[in-house]
Amino acid sequence: AQSVTQPDIHITVSEGASLELRCNYSYGATPYLFWYVQSPGQGLQLLLKYFSGDTLVQGIKGFEAEFKRSQSSFNLRKPSVHWSDAAEYFCAVGQERLQGAQKLVFGQGTRLTINP
Amino acid sequence: DGGITQSPKYLFRKEGQNVTLSCEQNLNHDAMYWYRQDPGQGLRLIYYSQIVNDFQKGDIAEGYSVSREKKESFPLTVTSAQKNPTAFYLCASSIMVQGGPAFFGQGTRLTVV
Numbered sequence: 509a510q511s512v513t514q515p516d517i518h519i520t521v522s523e524g525a526s527l528e529l530r531c532n533y534s535y536g537a538t539p540y541l542f543w544y545v546q547s548p549g550q551g552l553q554l555l556l557k558y559f560s561g562d563t564l565v566q567g568i569k570g571f572e573a574e575f576k577r578s579q580s581s582f583n584l585r586k587p588s589v590h591w592s593d594a595a596e597y598f599c600a601v602g603q604e605r606l607q608g609a610q611k612l613v614f615g616q617g618t619r620l621t622i623n624p
Numbered sequence: 625d626g627g628i629t630q631s632p633k634y635l636f637r638k639e640g641q642n643v644t645l646s647c648e649q650n651l652n653h654d655a656m657y658w659y660r661q662d663p664g665q666g667l668r669l670i671y672y673s674q675i676v677n678d679f680q681k682g683d684i685a686e687g688y689s690v691s692r693e694k695k696e697s698f699p700l701t702v703t704s705a706q707k708n709p710t711a712f713y714l715c716a717s718s719i720m721v722q723g724g725p726a727f728f729g730q731g732t733r734l735t736v737v
Contacts, residue, residue: 551728610718610726614666
């Protein structure tokens with residue numbers, strides 16, 4: 509069965525510093541991978557996705573992620589964080605597609621705090 | 625603007641009562657989903673539907689029921705059989721092209737009192 513691990517429950521960085529959030533997945537085939545962001549009490553917003561092709565994908569809000577098959581990782585990065593980036597970040601992998609639905613398996617999330 | 629609308633945002637229920645959470649989308653997506661989120665945890669799939677009048681159980685379907693009478697609507701009923709219903713519930717939808725990402729509503733926070 510597919511699984512997703514986000515090793516860091518909580519990360520604190522200073523505003524302007526670089527950021528890397530880790531995500532490791534377990535999946536037998538080439539996965540569909542996603543990063544979502546959630547502000548408190550809100551729904552999830554898609555940051556970026558990887559399906560195939562270039563292993564470095566660009567997303568919204570200046571985020572990027574790199575798919576590394578050899579490490580089963582899909583880490584999220586941002587060169588310089590802003591106070592507005594404080595939120596919960598979720599990595600997800602798409603399960604086997606049965607009849608077309610995109611069933612997602614989520615990691616437990618990483619809460620990002622930004623120090624001024 | 626296209627999107628997914630969940631209502632209400634906050635819902636309180638007495639123990640032993642059924643309650644229905646609304647989810648409407650105008651994205652013309654075929655697939656719709658219900659996820660449950662508990663504090664400090666990721667999302668877990670309750671039910672999903674790929675076509676009107678058809679739906680499948682997800683990983684934690686016990687104590688929940690759904691219907692899909694219209695393409696735009698996918699209501700979730702939390703029944704009295706759900707032992708621990710207090711949670712944040714998220715509805716999502718997606719196209720069914722391979723790898724199509726899910727788009728989420730703003731969620732409903734259900735509290736049992």
